[in-house]
Amino acid sequence: MRIGELAERAGTTTRTLRYYESLGLLPARRTGNGYRSYDEDDLRLLQQIRTLRDFGFELEETRPFVECLRSGHPAGDSCPASLEVYRRKLAELDECIGRLSAIRERVGTQLDQAERARARLEAAATAPERAPEPRCELTPPGP
Amino acid sequence: MRIGELAERAGTTTRTLRYYESLGLLPARRTGNGYRSYDEDDLRLLQQIRTLRDFGFELEETRPFVECLRSGHPAGDSCPASLEVYRRKLAELDECIGRLSAIRERVGTQLDQAERARARLEAAATAPERAPEPRCELTPPGP
DNA sequence: GTAGACCTTGACCCCGACGTCAAGGCCAGA
DNA sequence: TCTGGCCTTGACGTCGGGGTCAAGGTCTAC
Numbered sequence: 001m002r003i004g005e006l007a008e009r010a011g012t013t014t015r016t017l018r019y020y021e022s023l024g025l026l027p028a029r030r031t032g033n034g035y036r037s038y039d040e041d042d043l044r045l046l047q048q049i050r051t052l053r054d055f056g057f058e059l060e061e062t063r064p065f066v067e068c069l070r071s072g073h074p075a076g077d078s079c080p081a082s083l084e085v086y087r088r089k090l091a092e093l094d095e096c097i098g099r100l101s102a103i104r105e106r107v108g109t110q111l112d113q114a115e116r117a118r119a120r121l122e123a124a125a126t127a128p129e130r131a132p133e134p135r136c137e138l139t140p141p142g143p
Numbered sequence: 144m145r146i147g148e149l150a151e152r153a154g155t156t157t158r159t160l161r162y163y164e165s166l167g168l169l170p171a172r173r174t175g176n177g178y179r180s181y182d183e184d185d186l187r188l189l190q191q192i193r194t195l196r197d198f199g200f201e202l203e204e205t206r207p208f209v210e211c212l213r214s215g216h217p218a219g220d221s222c223p224a225s226l227e228v229y230r231r232k233l234a235e236l237d238e239c240i241g242r243l244s245a246i247r248e249r250v251g252t253q254l255d256q257a258e259r260a261r262a263r264l265e266a267a268a269t270a271p272e273r274a275p276e277p278r279c280e281l282t283p284p285g286p
Numbered sequence: 287g288t289a290g291a292c293c294t295t296g297a298c299c300c301c302g303a304c305g306t307c308a309a310g311g312c313c314a315g316a
Numbered sequence: 317t318c319t320g321g322c323c324t325t326g327a328c329g330t331c332g333g334g335g336t337c338a339a340g341g342t343c344t345a346c
Contacts, residue, residue, distance in 0.1 A: 004322065014323090019304060033312060035323055055246050059303075077257040086254040093247040097240055103198055104236040111229040114220040147292065157293090162334055176342060178293055202333075 003028070006038045010046045017046070025049065025059060025066060045069055048076040056093075061085050146171070149181045153189045160189070168192065168202060168209060188212055191219040204228050 007014045020026040021036075026045055028036035045066050052062040064085055065076030076082055150157045163169040164179075169188055171179035188209050195205040207228055208219030219225055 002323075013304080015304060015306085018325090033323085035312085053303095055250060056243075075257070075260075077253060078260065083254060083257055086250055086257070089250055090247065090254065093243055093250065097243050097247065100199075100236055100240050100243070104233065104240065107198060107229060107232055107236065110220060111226060111233065114218070114226055114229070117218075117221065145293075156334080158334060158336085161295095176293080178342085196333095 001038050003036045003038070006043060006046065009043060010050060012046070012050060020046075020049065020059070023059060025063060052076075055089075057085070057089065061089070144181050146179045146181070149186060149189065152186060153193060155189070155193060163189075163192065163202070166202060168206060184212075195219075198232075200228070200232065204232070 001009075003014045003017055007017055017026065017028075017036075021028055026042065026049070028038060028042070031037045048065050048069055049059070049062045052065060053059070064079065064081035068079035068082050069076045071079075073079060077086065144152075146157045146160055150160055160169065160171075160179075164171055169185065169192070171181060171185070174180045191208050191212055192202070192205045195208060196202070207222065207224035211222035211225050212219045214222075216222060220229065
């Protein structure tokens with residue numbers, strides 16, 4: 001199948017497939033006229049990539065899974081390297097959730113205090129204290 | 144005081160202050176020779192901005208707090224607009240934490256299954272199911 | 287008068303994962 | 317033959333929050 005069909009079947013765009021190819025993540029064979037040519041196995045690789053991306057994996061982190069599938073394993077996570085990525089991701093998720101929860105706590109406290117201050121029609125205290133270094137990206141997915 | 148001193152006292156850089164000025168977030172007066180000139184109030188505004196940024200607020204989200212302080216209120220969160228931002232942020236945090244927790248769950252499950260499959264020396268099942276649309280940025284803060 | 291420590295604006299660079307042209311090649315149907 | 321729909325490569329834009337020059341102006345101390 002050609003690039004347009006693969007993109008459609010995987011629910012993505014041709015631009016994305018060319019980008020993956022440029023990373024060496026999903027190389028394509030070529031037909032006589034230079035068109036990219038894909039088969040059902042490529043679709044499976046692509047689905048693996050998209051699935052992991054939906055889980056918040058970076059593209060580079062999907063590479064072990066793709067390699068694993070390509071080397072004949074039945075699932076992308078049948079290989080040790082993939083399991084290692086899973087574990088790293090779990091740790092990352094835990095840390096991120098922990099940070100966000102701590103911030104949530106502090107923001108909630110600030111809101112409570114500020115609301116009470118307004119309710120009492122009193123001047124609020126000074127600015128909130130400086131947090132040590134809590135940064136996880138919070139921005140929701142772009143349009 | 145001039146830009147260098149303000150930057151140092153706030154623990155940031157002159158570049159950052161010029162950037163904030165370009166956004167209209169922290170405008171500066173000018174002395175005769177064109178140098179930027181700041182006072183203690185500007186330091187307070189800047190501290191408010193940095194504090195909120197440490198909480199993961201985007202710069203635009205700090206604007207209501209800064210406006211609030213500039214209009215004479217004792218704290219940046221003394222104004223309704225600021226409280227509104229607090230509430231939005233709380234909702235955002237809750238959603239983000241929820242998403243990440245759900246993903247954590249799924250990744251954990253995947254890992255368990257894959258590990259058990261390997262332990263049994265059996266082939267794992269097919270690729271993990273497609274998640275609906277769970278994207279929070281997970282990347283840790285840059286260096 | 288001159289070093290050097292500050293300041294000015296302008297411009298380009300970074301990250302990730304693509305989106306969005308632009309200019310042109312290939313192929314099928316009417 | 318021509319139109320329209322695919323495909324190709326290449327190059328630039330996006331977003332946030334600044335970093336990092338470069339070329340030059342200003343002030344203070346010696």
